[in-house]
Amino acid sequence: MEIAAGKILCMQGDTPHSFYIVKKGTLVATYKDEQNDIQTKNLGPGSTFGEMSLVEGEPLEYTVRAEEDCEIEVIPQSLFQETMAKQPIWMKSIISFLTQRNRIAKENKRKKEFITSFPSLLFILAKSEDKLISLKTIKNELKNFSNLSSIETYKLLLILQDFKLIRLQAESFTIENEKLIELLYDTLRLRAIYKNTSHYILSLTEQAVLSAFVKAAREKGEIQPNGHIAVKTTDLAAQTKHSMYGMTLTMRNLESLLQKRLLQAAPQTSTKNNDLPGLEFIEKFSADFDRLLSLLELNRIYPLLDKKLVDGKTNA
């Protein structure tokens, strides 16, 4: 087939079900991404394209235009099928194996990009000074960190919305819980870079005690001059027993929380193992209430995160 200079051979998105071999001349393949940024590559003699269109009927990724007068070999699907019919059965299996492997590789790439772009999205949101961010802005910003498509970016935003970290509107979204986004990002960063579990990830006992503290603070908490909320030890112990199926509050349960400075005892006490005073010597415990709420929420969503990212399923 001959094609004159300047003529378009095929368009991005077309499904010609054909394979092309350039025999003479040069063609230019142009690829337009979602932001209409154009990438080009030259196809000289010996170049081939359209293999996935021929075998799988996939749409073409490029628009191909002749840069000069060209000669092209076109292999239509009918010839492919006719030739394959003459091949031994295992040859067909090999080709279907190769196409299947290509499909799997593409899917793996998509999944990996999706999962690994999540921390980048959290980083941008955690550092952003604006609470209201347009979808266009976030897509552009994320493009600096990964090649995630607009659709996949939106899916990540839906996951964040499911966790009530953001609220999506038509063309923008609002950051609902900036503190939690920051905590989640730090937790993922520590896990990935330093292979450490963040001290924000609490044991079940720690979570139980903090939940009891939150309940007690809501009912009988006193606001301190530094903005923290204090709960009397007796109230905390009673709340722990009530809401945690008879669990008895001891200094052993509180030790790690005091060490992590998530709770502060009054009067102040040493948190070294051997120097722990009895609970009866502590009058009250105080904490940054908003921080505790964020931490408890972090501990609720953190175990769900990996599954949510792998499945990619959202409530929307």
Added chain:
Amino acid sequence: MITRDSRKKIIPPTQLCVKAGFVVSSPEDKDKKIILLNEGELVALDPKSNKVVFKILPGNLVGVGALLERESVRYIFQATVDSSITIINNECLESELKSLPVWLLAVIKAISARTRKINDSIRSAKTDNVLASLASFCKFYKSDDFLQTKALLQEFSWLTKTPIPAASEALKALIRRKLVVFHGDKTCLSVPNPYLLGIFSDYQKAKDLDKPWGPFCLTLQQKRILVLLSTLENGTSKDATDWISFFKERNLPINVADWLQIQQFEWFTEKGNHLLSLDLKKINYYETALKYAQNIKGTV
């Protein structure tokens, strides 16, 4: 069109009937082969744990990657019941491939190359321009933040999957341009002007796409207009005719063609009623880019 189907001497595949428990292929085999299961059942065993990883059912084949792509064989393939298999070794495959039409061989090679490219891209950095990406990363820090160099590189590398050496090179390029400043014995750094890093990143991206970049395309007249506009209040609104007259009154006469070109710089936003409102954010962007042109272009 190539249509010939000249079959040369073909080495036929080997047909085998194997008993349950027979190992048909293992990672230690010197000769790579494709195994097609005709009847029966094979299992893939992990050589270390000897646990079953997956089953192969009639019609399925294994070893294509090993034979076509020279990949290593990861599993031991063993028959669990009496089975019938077809073994395609290297000689057999080569003889068969030689008999294929050239275009079909090209199709097979193209699909293989495409898969290899995808797999390579999974392992490689997520961005093409590491310098632009690092600049975008650094712009999120505040000018008074003192950052640990090693920790910053690790974090950037984790987010973008850029290897640390490549990230270090990009950091050096930002240091050379004075967009990032080292402190002490280079263990700490700071970003004196985070906003400028965002502008630099935009410049890099425009360069990648071979696109002219607005701030560096301004004529002398346009630069003078930019300076004039920077003295106005944000949101100052006029229609096109009034803006043209406004420039004329200040000895900056422009014609309609010049005006249309200026509008492409997005210094104005449409406000309705044909009014064009001045966007000082955009003006500041252009001014900053011009002020730090040497840093951005790397000619410091």
